[in-house]
Amino acid sequence: MQRYIGIDLGGTNIKGALVSETGKILKQRSVPTHTEAGAEAVTKTIAAMICALAEGDYVSGVGMGCPGTVDDQEGTVVYACNLGWVHYDVRTALRELTGYSVRLVNDANAAALAEAAVGAAKGAQSAVVVTLGTGVGGGVVLNGKLLTGFTGAASELGHMTIVADGEPCACGQKGCFETYASATALIRMTREAMAQHPQSALHRIAAENGGVDGRTAFLARQVGDAAGGEVVRQYIHYLAIGVGNIVNILFPEVVALSGGIANQGENLLAPLREEVAQREYGAAYSKKHPRILCCTLGNDAGVIGAALFAKD
């Protein structure tokens, strides 16, 4: 049985795992990223994790998922706005530190590979995974193959424009899907509602849970709070615009959502499906529709997908 190491480099944590060729996690590690310490320091942390995971095992390959555009042929992170990395030759740095030649894949592409192989979209002919975290990522798997685009930069679903001249995005554009559908965006909308509605239950719920997070508005809605309900409605509306675009462009069998917000399950999915169905071209005349689901691998999708990418 071959074993691979998968690394999931995130803005908050670096996760790593030793993974079997069938996508089973055998060993796992997670450490904070400390992006502010710079690319070289982060690379050293990744290298130490790879060495710890490899100890005592024969490793057939190492893959790493990174946010942003990666070039697996060149071995570089081309542009990762949320990490502040531009044209960084991470493969050479990691080879010098670990001896492994690390394969590079976008983080959401890695998650999509994993969900298609062993998660929510297993057995589906085509699937799109949308990751709702600090940013919004996208991965498209068609007939078991990852859609890479010309250079590997596909598919930056978080940076499609959904509101003309809308909210500013970290990428420099305005109105990106990410600025309306990420956890960061949901928190921003929740804070705005709190400022406008001093009597809202949002304040009590945020205080009880140590601050505003992606759950605050959903919890407020559950207790009948009008301001919380309106935040959730707005958020799902924006999410539905993006998912509706994805459906009309690719018409995949499955659209699977991941990230903490996806833990809302049917509270999120039921209204989302309803609005996406209204946006799906010709929906009234089709017998089959994309299934909108939550991912099933949770935080493990990134490491499993990175390992599977190294295998292929």
Ligand code: BGC
């Ligand atoms: C980046 C994507 C990434 C996503 C999730 C976005 O801002 O552009 O490449 O997949 O965040 O990390």
